[in-house]
Amino acid sequence: xxxxxxxxxxxxxxxxxxxxxxxxxxxxxxxxxxxxxxxxxxxxxxxxxxxxxxxxxxxxxxxxxxxxxxxxxxxxxxxxxxxxxxxxxxxxxxxxxxxxxxxxxxxxxxxxxxxxxxxxxxxxxxxxxxxxxxxxxxxxxxxxxxxxxxxxxxxxxxxxxxxxxxxxxxxxxxxxxxxxxxxxxxxxxxxxxxxxxxxxxxxxxxxxxxxxxxxxxxxxxxxxxxxxxxxxxxxxxxxxxxxxxxxxxxxxxxxxxxxxxxxxxxxxxxxxxxxxxxxxxxxxxxxxxxxxxxxxxxxxxxxxxxxxxxxxxxxxxxxxxxxxxxxxxxxxxxxxxxxxxxxxxxxxxxxxxxxxxxxxxxxxxxxxxxxxxxxxxxxxxxxxxxxxxxxxxxxxxxxxxxxxxxxxxxxxxxxxxxxxxxxxxxxxxxxxxxxxxxxxxxxxxxxxxxxxxxxxxxxxxxxxxxx
Amino acid sequence: xxxxxxxxxxxxxxxxxxxxxxxxxxxxxxxxxxxxxxxxxxxxxxxxxxxxxxxxxxxxxxxxxxxxxxxxxxxxxxxxxxxxxxxxxxxxxxxxxxxxxxxxxxxxxxxxxxxxxxxxxxxxxxxxxxxxxxxxxxxxxxxxxxxxxxxxxxxxxxxx
Numbered sequence: 001x002x003x004x005x006x007x008x009x010x011x012x013x014x015x016x017x018x019x020x021x022x023x024x025x026x027x028x029x030x031x032x033x034x035x036x037x038x039x040x041x042x043x044x045x046x047x048x049x050x051x052x053x054x055x056x057x058x059x060x061x062x063x064x065x066x067x068x069x070x071x072x073x074x075x076x077x078x079x080x081x082x083x084x085x086x087x088x089x090x091x092x093x094x095x096x097x098x099x100x101x102x103x104x105x106x107x108x109x110x111x112x113x114x115x116x117x118x119x120x121x122x123x124x125x126x127x128x129x130x131x132x133x134x135x136x137x138x139x140x141x142x143x144x145x146x147x148x149x150x151x152x153x154x155x156x157x158x159x160x161x162x163x164x165x166x167x168x169x170x171x172x173x174x175x176x177x178x179x180x181x182x183x184x185x186x187x188x189x190x191x192x193x194x195x196x197x198x199x200x201x202x203x204x205x206x207x208x209x210x211x212x213x214x215x216x217x218x219x220x221x222x223x224x225x226x227x228x229x230x231x232x233x234x235x236x237x238x239x240x241x242x243x244x245x246x247x248x249x250x251x252x253x254x255x256x257x258x259x260x261x262x263x264x265x266x267x268x269x270x271x272x273x274x275x276x277x278x279x280x281x282x283x284x285x286x287x288x289x290x291x292x293x294x295x296x297x298x299x300x301x302x303x304x305x306x307x308x309x310x311x312x313x314x315x316x317x318x319x320x321x322x323x324x325x326x327x328x329x330x331x332x333x334x335x336x337x338x339x340x341x342x343x344x345x346x347x348x349x350x351x352x353x354x355x356x357x358x359x360x361x362x363x364x365x366x367x368x369x370x371x372x373x374x375x376x377x378x379x380x381x382x383x384x385x386x387x388x389x390x391x392x393x394x395x396x397x398x399x400x401x402x403x404x405x406x407x408x409x410x411x412x413x414x415x416x417x418x419x420x421x422x423x424x425x426x427x428x429x430x431x432x433x434x435x436x437x438x439x440x441x442x443x444x445x446x447x448x449x450x451x452x453x454x455x456x457x458x459x460x461x462x463x464x465x466x467x
Numbered sequence: 468x469x470x471x472x473x474x475x476x477x478x479x480x481x482x483x484x485x486x487x488x489x490x491x492x493x494x495x496x497x498x499x500x501x502x503x504x505x506x507x508x509x510x511x512x513x514x515x516x517x518x519x520x521x522x523x524x525x526x527x528x529x530x531x532x533x534x535x536x537x538x539x540x541x542x543x544x545x546x547x548x549x550x551x552x553x554x555x556x557x558x559x560x561x562x563x564x565x566x567x568x569x570x571x572x573x574x575x576x577x578x579x580x581x582x583x584x585x586x587x588x589x590x591x592x593x594x595x596x597x598x599x600x601x602x603x604x605x606x607x608x609x610x611x612x613x614x615x616x617x618x619x620x621x622x623x624x625x626x627x
Contacts, residue, residue, distance in 0.1 A: 002595075002598070002599070062491070065491075065495055069495075072494070074494050075491075075494040075495065078487070078490050078491045078494045079491065081487050081490075081491075081598060081602065082487045082488065082491050084602065085480065085483060085484050085487050085602070088480050088483075088602075088605050088606075088609065089480060089484075091609050092476065092477065092480060092609075095473070142473055142474070143474070144473075147473060147474060147477035148477075150477060150478070150481045151477050151480050151481050151484070153511075154480070154481045154482070154484040154485045154488075154511070154515070155484050155488075156488060156504075156508070
């Protein structure tokens, strides 16, 4: 039972929540559509504005009910708690204000945001994703539309919220870097995985093949005691499953990122984690090394169109990738009699991994990876050479004609230049850039080139579509 | 607050709000005066209790909510047990029975059926525990209000 409270405090709390919600509504009313790259943010701001007004009305109703029963201690206590809840919603909705403010067009890596948006619209024309520069140094995805919808509905508010609103965030300090923000492809992957409900497809496919049951058996081994008796601890088993599912979601989002931007995503991931100490597998994410191992194994697989490029071109140029790959990896986990819960979880994920790959591949056109890989193998040499001379990859002429690079090729060329700093072509590039330039300045220049390339590619493809 | 906590915070405010609105409804109105919107609220409460406490993980997976709800479910039981003194030492199976009974009571009330006083009290006790647990969680995650000065003066003292 909540503590007793007198009427005057309930009345003041109702007035305070009304003021808070009203002030917040005022902030959402200031959002201007022209500050954003598309209309999604303005639409969200409209929803939040309406929700704040409704919230103020609800607080007023509770205050009125309390005024009508000033001597009913139980009612006053409940009213006070409910107003505390509305105050919690105000604070929750306030977080959305920062999502909006840091999604304005000047904070975004514009070339990449346009590119990802275009690719996403091909998979889901009704997608409502916007990008947000976050104060935290992190890349993440949040299904903010669904969260808001659930909370507003439970508060009895009738404001319509499109649950397909999602936000993908990147560190504010990287907003100028198209190359670094390549990692956003993984976050867009989360959005696709979430709204296409790919986990349900994975469960279905794995159950049909018997792999679901094998994964369950792998986890169950952890509950067999010394006498060979099964001592199943259901909450612990659920906890193991939740880890497996979180990991599968990460691997699926990685695979989607490869479909969207090719191995440029993998190189961006290598670069992001190269200076991190690998702390092993976590409950929500497999270790960075394990992810690199899986990503690299996927790309090297004979059936993958990138296989030749990875083996013949990328691996020799970044030999340290083998050192980064995990020693205690998924692929080596025992699935028959895992040594401990960690290995059992790795084993269960290993069993289900092929289903993740198959389900994700089913979302994309069958030739999407094939065309990216062949574009790179045909045009990368010329692009490297011209990039060394300071020509943006988007201006590359192949066999004398304007056969524009694919955006994924431009990104991969850019990443290879960035990671392959000792290459002679890098030397050429440095010479063109500035003899005395430090690495940071060179990276910035390279980034400018790639961003320019992505913009030129987008413009050309729009021009070709429209002509 | 870390952004990763946003889904759990939202789920916490979500179920807590339903509990608090339902409890408020009981104080404002007699059962006989429930309107359609009130019955709707009871139905929502029952649905949320089922989703958070009784759905099996497979159902959560198939509903596309595996990522945070499945991991939250056993956590909800722990939170609930901590908030309800009489349930503190109860095994999870006893808590499940408690929630199951509460869901049935809410559904019956939503259909306009008369329920036993003891069942109604048990339902209120569950909502009460849920309200306290989720309210405290949301307050902790959203952080205590800070007004400038204190933290800095403490830091300066430490440095000095």
